[in-house]
Amino acid sequence: MAMTINRRLMLGTLAGVSALAMGLGAANAQDKLRIAAIVQSLDTEFNVLWANAAEAHPLVADGTIELTVLDGRMDPFNQSNQFDTAINEGYDAIIFIPVDINAGNDPVARAMEAGVPVIGSNTLISDTDLYHAFISSDDVLAGEMLARSVIEKINGEGNVVIVEGMIGQSAQVQRLEGIQKVLAEYPNINVLETRTANWSRAEALTLVENWLISNGGDIQGVIAENDEMAIGSLEAVKAYGLDPATVPVAGVDGITDALLAVQRGEMMSTLQDANALAQGAIDLAAAAVQGDAYTPVAAVWDVNGGALVWGGGTEKQYSVPWVPVTADNVEELLALRDGA
Amino acid sequence: MVELAQKSSEARNARFGRVVSRYGIVLAFLILFVILSFAHQNFLSTGNITNVLRQVSINGILAVGMTFVILTGGIDLSIGSVLAFAGIVAGALVTGADPSNPFLAVAAAIGVGALFGAVNGLLVARFKVTAFVATLGMLSMARGATLLISDGRPVPNLSADFRWLGQGFVAGIPVPVICFALVFVIAWVVLRFTIYGRWIYAVGGNVRSARTSGIPTRMVTFSAYLIMGALAGFAGAILTARTTSALPQAGLGYELDAIAAVVIGGTSLVGGVGSVVFTLVGVLIIGVIGNGLDLLGVSSYYQQIVKGAIIVAAVLIDRSRNAQS
Numbered sequence: 070m071a072m073t074i075n076r077r078l079m080l081g082t083l084a085g086v087s088a089l090a091m092g093l094g095a096a097n098a099q100d101k102l103r104i105a106a107i108v109q110s111l112d113t114e115f116n117v118l119w120a121n122a123a124e125a126h127p128l129v130a131d132g133t134i135e136l137t138v139l140d141g142r143m144d145p146f147n148q149s150n151q152f153d154t155a156i157n158e159g160y161d162a163i164i165f166i167p168v169d170i171n172a173g174n175d176p177v178a179r180a181m182e183a184g185v186p187v188i189g190s191n192t193l194i195s196d197t198d199l200y201h202a203f204i205s206s207d208d209v210l211a212g213e214m215l216a217r218s219v220i221e222k223i224n225g226e227g228n229v230v231i232v233e234g235m236i237g238q239s240a241q242v243q244r245l246e247g248i249q250k251v252l253a254e255y256p257n258i259n260v261l262e263t264r265t266a267n268w269s270r271a272e273a274l275t276l277v278e279n280w281l282i283s284n285g286g287d288i289q290g291v292i293a294e295n296d297e298m299a300i301g302s303l304e305a306v307k308a309y310g311l312d313p314a315t316v317p318v319a320g321v322d323g324i325t326d327a328l329l330a331v332q333r334g335e336m337m338s339t340l341q342d343a344n345a346l347a348q349g350a351i352d353l354a355a356a357a358v359q360g361d362a363y364t365p366v367a368a369v370w371d372v373n374g375g376a377l378v379w380g381g382g383t384e385k386q387y388s389v390p391w392v393p394v395t396a397d398n399v400e401e402l403l404a405l406r407d408g409a
Numbered sequence: 410m411v412e413l414a415q416k417s418s419e420a421r422n423a424r425f426g427r428v429v430s431r432y433g434i435v436l437a438f439l440i441l442f443v444i445l446s447f448a449h450q451n452f453l454s455t456g457n458i459t460n461v462l463r464q465v466s467i468n469g470i471l472a473v474g475m476t477f478v479i480l481t482g483g484i485d486l487s488i489g490s491v492l493a494f495a496g497i498v499a500g501a502l503v504t505g506a507d508p509s510n511p512f513l514a515v516a517a518a519i520g521v522g523a524l525f526g527a528v529n530g531l532l533v534a535r536f537k538v539t540a541f542v543a544t545l546g547m548l549s550m551a552r553g554a555t556l557l558i559s560d561g562r563p564v565p566n567l568s569a570d571f572r573w574l575g576q577g578f579v580a581g582i583p584v585p586v587i588c589f590a591l592v593f594v595i596a597w598v599v600l601r602f603t604i605y606g607r608w609i610y611a612v613g614g615n616v617r618s619a620r621t622s623g624i625p626t627r628m629v630t631f632s633a634y635l636i637m638g639a640l641a642g643f644a645g646a647i648l649t650a651r652t653t654s655a656l657p658q659a660g661l662g663y664e665l666d667a668i669a670a671v672v673i674g675g676t677s678l679v680g681g682v683g684s685v686v687f688t689l690v691g692v693l694i695i696g697v698i699g700n701g702l703d704l705l706g707v708s709s710y711y712q713q714i715v716k717g718a719i720i721v722a723a724v725l726i727d728r729s730r731n732a733q734s
Contacts, residue, residue, distance in 0.1 A: 112658040117561040262706060270652050271659065275464055279703035282457045283449060304653060308576060309456075326565045326654050 102134045104354050105155040106164040109192065110143040113268070114297075114324045115343060116166065119191065122347035123164075127366045134355060145172035152176035156183045162201075162354035166191045170239040174199060186357035190350040191341075193239040197386070201357050204349045204387040206341055208240050211321045211391055212247020212294070218337045218393075219290040222317040226257040227289030230280055232273050232302055233265040234294040241265075244294045244321065261288065266298045273301030281309045289316060296320035296327035296338055303336050323394055328403050331394045340392040340402060345369035349377065349387060356382030433726050434675055434687060437719075438694050445701040452704060459583060465696035466589035467644050467651075469689070471667035472674075473596045474640035476688045477633040479671050480600075482613040482680025483533060483540035485634060488641040488667060489660035490551035491525040495645035497555055499571070500564035500655025508568035515574065518646035519639045525551055526638015530631035548664070555657050564655035575650025585647050592640065596685045609633065613680025669716065670695055673723040694719065 106123055108116045120138045128134045139155070141148040145168045155163050156179065163180055165187055167173030173194035177187045181199060189203030197203055219229060231248060234241035252258055262280050266273035273293065281288060286309060293299035299320025306316050313335040320327055323340025330336040348367035356363045365382060369375040369389065377387055394402060445452045471488055478485045495518035502514040525547060532543035577584045600606040611619040612629045620626045649655045674691035676683025695716060702712045 111561045112556060114562045264709065269658075270654075270656060271648070274652065275699070276703060278460055278464070279700055282451050282454065282460055282700075283704040283706070285451060300654075301652065304576075304651070324563075326563060329565055 101132075102162075102355055102358060103160050104134060104136050104162050104164060104351065105151075105158075105160040106136060106138045106166075106350075107141055107148055107151050107155070108138060108166045109141050109168050111138075111140040112143070115191075115322055115341065118343040119166070119347045122344040123351060125344075126348045126351045128355070129351065134351065136351070141166075141168055143168055145169040148173070149176045152180055156180055156185055160185060161358045163187045164190055164350045164354055165194075167194050167239070168192075169237055170195050170242060171237070186354065188350050188354045188357065191346050193243075195239075200385070202353050202382075202385055202387070204346055204353060204389060206346070206389045206391055208243035209247040209250070211339055211341075212244035212249075213251050214247075214339050214391060214393065215244065215294070215319050215321055216248040216251035216292055218319045218339075219292050219317045220251065220255055220258055222337075223289045225255045228259045228261045228284070228287055229290040229292055230261050230277065230288055231263040232276065232291065232293040232298045233263060234298070235267045236265050241294055248292055248294075266293075266301065268295050268297055270297045270301035273298035274305050277302040277305035278308065281305060281311075286311065291316070291318040293318065293320045296322040296324045299336055299338070300326050300330060303330060307335075323392070323402065325403075325406055328394060328399055328406065331396070332399045332403070334396070338394045340394050342369070342389050342392060345375070345377065345389045349389065352379075353382055353387070434673060434690055434694070434723060438690050438697070441694065441697055441701070445697065445704075449701070449704045452701065457700070457704075459581075459586075461693075461696050461700045462586045462589075463583040464700065465692050466583075466585035467648050468663065468666050468670060468695065469589040469692045470592050470640050470644040470647070471663060472670035472688050472692050473592050473685055474637035475664075475667040475671045476596070476674075476676055476683065476685045477600075477609060478540075478637050479668075479676050479678060480609050480613045480680055480683055481630050481633045482616070483630065483633065484544065484668065484678075485526075485529060485637045486541065486544040486664045487525065487529060487547035487551055488637065488644075489663035490548050490555060491522050491638055491641040492645035492648065492660035492663060493657060494525070494551050494555040494558070495519070495522045495642035496649035496659055497559045497564060497655045497657060499646040500567055500649050501558075503568045503571040504564050504566050504655075508571065511568065511571040511574060514571055515643070515646045518642040518649075520642065522642020522645065523635055523639040526635045526641070527631070529638065530634030533634060534627045534630040559655070559657040561657055563657065565653075567650070567653060567655070572650050572653060575647055575652070585651065588643070588647060592643070593685065593689060600685055605629075605632075610681055613682075615681070666695060669720050672720055675723060675726070691723075 108120060110116055111120065123129065123136060123138065129136045139151045141151065148168055163185055165177065170193065174196045177194060177199045180187045181201065186201035189197065189200045189205065191205055193203065193205055233245065252260065261284055264276060266276050277291060291302040291306065293302050299318050303313055303318045306313055306318060317337060319337040321339045321341065323338055327336065327338040331338055349369050352365035352367050365372060365379055367373065369377045370379040371377060372379045376390060451457055475485060498521045499514040499518040502509040502517055503511060529544050529547055532538040533540045574584055579587060600609065608624050608629045611624055612626050616626055648659055670691035671688050672678065673694055674687035676688060698715055699712055
């Protein structure tokens with residue numbers, strides 16, 4: 070209850086401040102391209118990395134594009150209100166990282182109807198046809214990579230546990246789908262427990278501690294749907310006296326702590342490329358407004374030497390590849406992080 | 410003769426009723442403990458007992474502070490956010506190539522927590538802002554400040570010396586448990602045997618008569634929030650050491666578990682009545698339920714329902730006790 074009240078309070082303050090900021094912006098920047106980015110929550114490291122990458126987009130940095138990042142505070146209702154604000158304030162385009170896979174559909178439909186193109190980024194809504202375009206990494210594939218990394222390390226045999234994300238979010242739904250796909254291939258893998266730790270490190274720590282006790286330490290691998298929970302699980306495994314080299318723990322996202330743990334040889338992770346997702350989405354939003362006249366500048370596109378085919382920016386779906394974090398590339402990835 | 414026998418049996422029943430309501434919560438805890446011991450073979454293992462005690466120590470430290478505040482008739486909703494802020498401060502001091510002394514980091518966390526507590530205390534004691542509102546405002550401000558100083562990102566790479574505070578052992582006992590035990594014993598001695606302890610109860614019991622009898626009521630109220638804030642800072646340092654990074658989103662909703670432990674322990678929300686010993690029982694009940702249901706593989710949704718039901722039951726027992734006395 071207190072949390073809801075807290076959110077409302079924050080929302081009120083935020084709405085006031087952003088309305089003021091928008092008012093000032095509107096007064097002097099009618100000709101600028103104005104983009105609103107509605108993100109999940111700036112309490113989470115991935116969203117912060119995403120927002121920092123978006124602000125670092127060359128055209129945002131030089132002021133050609135005016136970007137406003139609105140913090141969804143992990144609340145679908147809050148995000149819905151922010152859509153209304155962005156539509157009313159006459160933004161040219163909206164970039165959206167939805168909190169909830171289903172609750173995100175309706176606001177996107179409202180914006181598209183009002184003539185404001187919506188570009189999806191990172192997590193998805195269930196009805197992706199509503200989007201003007203979306204750029205994401207395939208979370209089903211991430212789930213597969215995640216499960217495979219743990220299962221192959223224990224030679225396809227043994228007891229594993231699955232620590233799930235917040236139930237109902239696209240990353241949880243799709244990563245689980247990927248995990249289950251791989252599990253179907255390995256009949257000798259026994260899933261002892263499956264429970265949510267709500268993406269939280271502290272919750273995962275307690276949960277895996279208790280699981281280790283209830284199963285007498287007979288757990289051979291931990292599949293966590295994100296890195297925060299993988300780190301919590303790793304601490305539980307170590308505290309129980311097990312060696313992370315023989316009990317593999319894996320996560321997804323590539324947060325800094327996970328990169329450090331990979332460097333120490335204690336866990337496995339797959340990096341979600343926040344730069345590509347954020348800057349690619351800004352290019353797509355600008356192209357949606359300006360059409361052929363717009364030239365993309367993000368490094369992820371093939372026209373700029375990257376891996377993703379730009380194709381005039383008219384495709385519906387763009388899929389940013391995952392980057393497995395290994396002992397070989399972790400130094401390089403950490404160096405990039407320090408610069409961010 | 411018969412009449413007499415009847416009377417004494419009535420008296421016995423009444424006495425029995427009083428014992429049940431006074432120690433009902435202890436009884437409930439023991440029953441829970443016995444059931445779980447039979448329900449899962451590993452529940453009573455040394456490993457699990459150590460595990461539960463370590464898991465409850467954060468909430469335990471917070472609940473001890475909350476007992477002080479609630480005894481004065483107040484409430485503190487800001488502790489989860491204050492804990493996160495203090496954790497970031499401690500983390501920032503012990504990260505990187507040249508970490509500070511871990512005890513300095515803990516002292517800084519306690520100091521920062523006390524500072525937030527002092528602001529709460531001033532608002533409530535000096536400016537007569539309702540505790541609920543003052544600390545609700547602080548909940549929001551401290552969280553915002555936490556995100557601001559951390560840029561919304563965890564502070565990683567904490568020194569091994571500092572992490573010992575959350576992960577280490579002394580003579581087989583986890584360090585967080587030792588911290589909690591120290592806090593508990595000091596609080597118990599202060600509340601039970603010192604004049605200051607009696608003042609805390611007096612202010613919560615009847616503030617006007619406390620003032621007439623010469624008790625510095627404002628200072629006492631202020632001090633309760635100061636203690637709460639300092640303990641939230643201490644808990645923040647320990648939690649940070651446990652999770653190996655300082656997390657800006659740490660402690661979300663922790664105020665509710667601390668309040669729940671105090672209420673389950675039978676401390677009256679209007680103040681003046683209660684004991685830190687029963688708060689300990691409340692803390693253990695919440696911890697054992699979480700642990701037991703995890704061991705049995707019960708959904709966390711049920712845990713929340715059970716916890717809520719126990720809170721309501723505790724208040725009902727409390728009411729029947731008040732009606733009797």
